Amino acid sequence: MKKNMIPGSFQLMKKINTGLVLDTIRLYAPISRVEISKMLNLTPATVTNITAELLKRNIIIESDFGKSTGGRKPVLLKINPDSYYVIAVHIGSTKLRVSVMNMESEIICSLTEKLYPNMEFEKVKDIMIDFINQLIKEYLPEKNKILGIGVAAHGLVDFNNGTITFAPNFGWKNINLREILEREFDVPAFVDRDVRAMAMAESWYGEGREVEDFICIKVGYGIGAAFIKDKQQLRGASDGLGEFGHMKVEINGTKCICGNYGCLENYASERAIVRYAMENGYRDELDIEKIHEEVNKGNQKIIDAVKKAGFYLGLGISNLINIFNPRLIVIGGDLIDINDLFFDELLLSAKNYSLQELFQNVNIKRTQTGKDAITKGAALLVLDNLFDSIQKEVIS
Template sequence: MASHLIGSFQLMKSLNRTLILNIIRSTGGISRADIAKRTKLTPPTVTNLAAELLSEGIVVEGQHGPSSGGRKPILLKINSRQFYVAGIDVGISKIRFALTDLDARVLIRKTIPVQDSPKEADIMDVLIQAIRSLSSEVPKGKLVGIGIGMHGIVNSAKGVALYAPNFNLKNIPLKEKLEEEFGIPVRVENDARAMALGESWFGNGAGAADMICINVGHGIGAGILMDHKLFRGRHGLAGEIGHTVADLNGPLCTCGNYGCLQAVAAHDGLKRAAMREISFGRKTLITDMISGDESKLNGALIYQAAIAGDELAADLFRQAGRYLGTAVTNLIHVMNPSKIIIGGGISKAGDLLLDPVREVVRQRALDPEAKKTPIVASGLGDEAALIGAVTLILAEMFSVQYKHQTELV
């Protein structure tokens, strides 16, 4: 009975502490009295927990706030440069690393190419060596966590990359091996979901409780937020919209099915459509730009041709946008989000891609409000998954997550 009471007390203390931290972070500076008012905690509880946070260096006292009479209150704020987070974006051809402060400001960046057909040991060696390099740049004990955005299917609870299709690797125990190596928390998430979390904290999704972030690059995936929380589905497959059918008579996808959205609207779909039109004799700047070398053809080159006035290149983005718009319309009808954010390499085409998406939604969504669902580009651009990986750690530090609290006490 006594141990149960002690555990309950520690749990409540942990929840209250996290609640206070989140309010300090979200406000940018707040007095103890205002924390008590917002949280309904007693002033002594706030004072005691604030003292703990101050002694640990997580929080510092800042400037004085406005006074309604008497002494001006001292504002508490997060000591963002006292601790650091490592973020990792495991892509198809490269792995990007960042060292950030607690405001997700990037202090150091590092990019390492991935060799063809890497083995699990190769990936782990790259990760370990790069994290060692980053951690050597900060005082010992100041790196508080490692967040990883990983392409493919991820078991986020166990921190395992269940299937990384572009590496053809399965069951990579990222969390286990890196926590064993560095002795700090490691959180692993699918890259699209990490991107969605990053956008909700630091990008164009700020303030949106229900949001879908779509990553359009070599593949297509979506991160879904419901009531500010990531939705993963029963087996972690939620958001795999790249493998929903866009064209029953479409081309073969890497997953083995035909006509997947990814096969017609992602990188390889654009490339395949361009080469088909060129083989039919269609005149285009792309022909001269690749000089017969198909390996040069990618989304960036097609975009360059489009902004130079090439009609085929513009048509390719319009067609990809219409396919994507159909998928977005389906998502709106199923999830009814307050906002859709589109990121990834192909999204760099901007309105060439997004305008057709919006047009399809206006034509096909059920009611006037659904037709007006905001569809915007990523606010974090190339670093969306990287900042999202960092946010995996920050979200655990600063958000009240009841299901994890027993582990944190």
Template sequence: MTGNFQWMKSLNRSIVLNKIREAGPISRAEIAKQTSLTPPTVTHLVNELIAERFVVESEIGTSSGGRKPILLTINASAYYCIGLDVGVKSIKTVITDLNAHPVLEDKQPMPPGIDSDSLLQLLEQTVRRVLDASGLDRSLILGIGVAMHGLVQPEEGIALFAPNLGLRQVPIRAFLEERTGMPVQVENDAAAMALGEMWFGGGQQLRDFISVNIGEGVGAGIVLQGSLYRGSRYSAGEIGHTTVDLNGPRCSCGNYGCLQTLVSGPAIADSMRRHIAMGGTSRCEAMAAGRLESITGEMVFEAARQGDEAARDIFRRMGQLLGISLTNLIHTLNPQKIILGGGVSQAAEFILESVHTAVRSRALESSQANLTIEVSPLGERATPIGAATLVLSKLFAPN
């Protein structure tokens, strides 16, 4: 009975806190009305939340007759979260407040050929460095969220397989919790991005949507009926490893012709190298000082911005392939919205038109009715903010 009482109190507390987050400034009476909790219960829980500095009384509301209500809001700067986006080439880190607004951002390169032990030590060093840079007291940090590429077992916080880094069975959660003394949540990077979109980005108020993270690899975070869908073995959303070309190049996963070998950042650079090697012209050749191996996806993007037709054509073809793959997702899951994030999504002005064209021409009319495809409003911060949201969702979401 004691356990059930504590669970119910914790559940009600999260309901009240999340209602203030969603609807604040809001009065105690309105919280009771919208949550069906009794006014005394709401008053007691709000008093606790104020005492713990999660909530503040912000202003006086309008009265409909009688005493004017005091309105409540989240005390966003009372506590903070750390979010790490562990990519193939870099680690992006944010420290956010309770509204997921970044108060510190950091980016550092990923050392080539890193092993599991070195990665864990690098993550610990990163956490300590950004904490020192922030000047925040450790007691104000609610926890650490880690968005890791590849297959992740979130309950244990283990990176099962990170194909682009060649790592397996990395115990991220256990290591960081022992070394930092903070709670740690670990999730696949695309799933973390989807969580961030659901709470603070383009997925708010939606029950069914897909976020697609396009960078060094390609992955999808799937939200169905308001919850992350991971699949029976945590591999749902690995669209980067779906085959789109039977005779395509070898992928880091060992297969051939995977989507990410054709539409990721490295794939864009490879396309430009082939174009120039076959006699084509592009500004990228001068940018790379004639060294084709030095061409990067970022160079191709910059060339496209400068009007380079070869670069723009590469992005158009990439958008077409991406649109075909998204059509398969649309027919399978019928989402309300698809949100594009990651570094490649920054080239949306050169990609989106061909994505939309491919979807319009291939998707069933009923499947694309009222469907929206857009770029993440969180921009390049989408995944690290999603990592921080792993911690915030534990605070706000009744589980």
């Protein structure tokens, strides 16, 4: 073993390479093994062994022959989109979304239900199971084609145990969702935080594709962060790393749904904008779509509310920049997806409150995967496990 090589890093590299090969085929198919090798700077033997295992599992198929450069025409590869499917579940702060995705990461169909504060888990569970059964019945009659169920959930999640430790918007504690889903559907299930799912989607398909390390921030009804190091999630001692929304920004601030006071998400989230708008004299109902609509109309009460929330998020981000000195911060979620004013304001605030030497070396970008980031990330929880099993069989 090489000096300074961390334990398990060979296995990790095989897993990453398998994901890269599959994603390259997905993006550039039909493509030859030689082209994959050159694009990813992998040895021909590594690519051959990985693609052999993917072919064996029917995840990819051989397509037409490519152009010859003097010898035998190369065999081209492409994804077999209907070889397997993944059920992706997003339990957000305000909505439940259940989707079926194919091996090309396309969302085949989705069902959505609005959720409410303090909604009982049993009610949400019944809706989720009903949605999954509906989708299986209509789109997945061959049960053996379901690779598994991936769940991205709001709140604190213990990934290893598949447990929602604490969902503050609903008041849920210690819900072993993996056990419930595996017992109900007899397929593997994986549960992680929504922002980590978003970070995984960006790492595979978005701004994080070409980098090893970055910070991902999700902002909507609540706020969270995920930290990617060497293409892997950093999790913390109790799987709680990334509670960025509960950074304290006002010592004598308003009470948060977590029970504490002065948390960032009380000042920089969608619900903060609603509160600011009401303080400014706005009296109509306000949700994310209405916020966007009123900003476009030039409603100054809403514009001021959005700018104030953006200011606070930028303040929080400046702390991340000053502490971690990242090269890339990727931001997604409902507020980012639809509102340029909010994004522009947070950039200005982050610049003003960061050490300038550090700010000059960070790129702050929107997610490329947009509104489907968390759903795609939930599916990747399942695919990532698939690569765990494949890499054990592939010899580089």
